[in-house]
Amino acid sequence: MGYRDQLHSCKRIVVKVGTSTLTYDNGEIHLGRIEKLTRVLSDLMNSGKEVVLVTSGAVQVGVKKLKLANRPTLIRDKQAAAAVGQSELMHIYSKFFGEYSHIVGQVLLTKDVIEDEHVRNNVVNTFEKLIEDRVIPIVNENDTVAIDEIENIVRFGDNDNLSAIVSVLIQADLLVILSDIDGFFDSDPTKNENSMLIKVIEKITPELEEFAGGSGTSVGTGGMVTKLTAAKRATVEGINVVLANGKDPAILRDLINGKELGTLFLSQKQKVR
Numbered sequence: 001m002g003y004r005d006q007l008h009s010c011k012r013i014v015v016k017v018g019t020s021t022l023t024y025d026n027g028e029i030h031l032g033r034i035e036k037l038t039r040v041l042s043d044l045m046n047s048g049k050e051v052v053l054v055t056s057g058a059v060q061v062g063v064k065k066l067k068l069a070n071r072p073t074l075i076r077d078k079q080a081a082a083a084v085g086q087s088e089l090m091h092i093y094s095k096f097f098g099e100y101s102h103i104v105g106q107v108l109l110t111k112d113v114i115e116d117e118h119v120r121n122n123v124v125n126t127f128e129k130l131i132e133d134r135v136i137p138i139v140n141e142n143d144t145v146a147i148d149e150i151e152n153i154v155r156f157g158d159n160d161n162l163s164a165i166v167s168v169l170i171q172a173d174l175l176v177i178l179s180d181i182d183g184f185f186d187s188d189p190t191k192n193e194n195s196m197l198i199k200v201i202e203k204i205t206p207e208l209e210e211f212a213g214g215s216g217t218s219v220g221t222g223g224m225v226t227k228l229t230a231a232k233r234a235t236v237e238g239i240n241v242v243l244a245n246g247k248d249p250a251i252l253r254d255l256i257n258g259k260e261l262g263t264l265f266l267s268q269k270q271k272v273r
């Protein structure tokens, strides 16, 4: 059996979608793509899979709703835009999933939920009950409070790592990160046209980490750096991770059917359920 064949039997799937996939180049919300995404995810649910969606986009949707001329740079301005955008984003997901008779539940988290056992258990219990009730949890960082300070640099939001944390907490079988790029390349393809796609990564080594650059767009946040740390976080805990292009969300179905698309980061251990 090839590496890709095992994806077919994945039952619990976390899908992360980034701002660049949810918006047009002009920053407006890409309703057609979100509609397709919800259709594919609804169909996966109907086929018996368990689906959790981790979505970015709150800041950008808020920027457009508030009719701001530019995406804000100040943290407080981004937080305010996210507060406006998050409710709009949920409205859109609820409307589209509702058309396919699926119910959504909003879960706003911070990455430190894993640090306290009591909090962690509450989060897991909420997810398990939503999944049991066939509700699709829609997760985003709680942008009002989620500010990371790494090496004295204040960073706002990192849904790549949040999606890995959620995948580990709920013991997902597969994490799919949908972005605006075909997968992980040996250098940033938006800067180097000779970059080569890496189809399978058996282990994330320091050499591979050197290939990861920042975001290529003004709306994206973490670029490949956060996607790689997320992939590491999930694969060491026994979860396969695929990074793929979300421009056509039907790719999700093809990936699960074993098609060689995107980059597959192989799980580093057998998962004990």
Ligand SMILES: Nc1ncnc2c1ncn2[C@@H]1O[C@H](COP(=O)(O)OP(=O)(O)O)[C@@H](O)[C@H]1O
Pocket (backbone or CB within 6 Å): 017, 018, 019, 020, 021, 178, 179, 180, 181, 183, 184, 185, 186, 187, 188, 189, 190, 211, 212, 213, 214, 215, 216, 217, 219, 220, 221, 222, 223, 224
């Ligand atoms: N080695 C690499 N392989 C692929 N993309 C890379 C690499 N290094 C940097 N990137 C950049 O990362 C971007 C995707 O990250 P990001 O803009 O944060 O998207 P998202 O909104 O989906 O999280 C790509 O468009 C590309 O410009």
Ligand SMILES: N[C@@H](CCC(=O)OP(=O)(O)O)C(=O)O
Pocket (backbone or CB within 6 Å): 017, 018, 019, 020, 055, 056, 057, 058, 059, 060, 082, 140, 141, 143, 156, 157, 158, 159, 160, 219, 220, 221, 222, 223
């Ligand atoms: N929580 C923020 C997104 C942070 C984030 O990780 O963005 P992205 O790099 O587009 O996945 C928002 O909803 O706008």
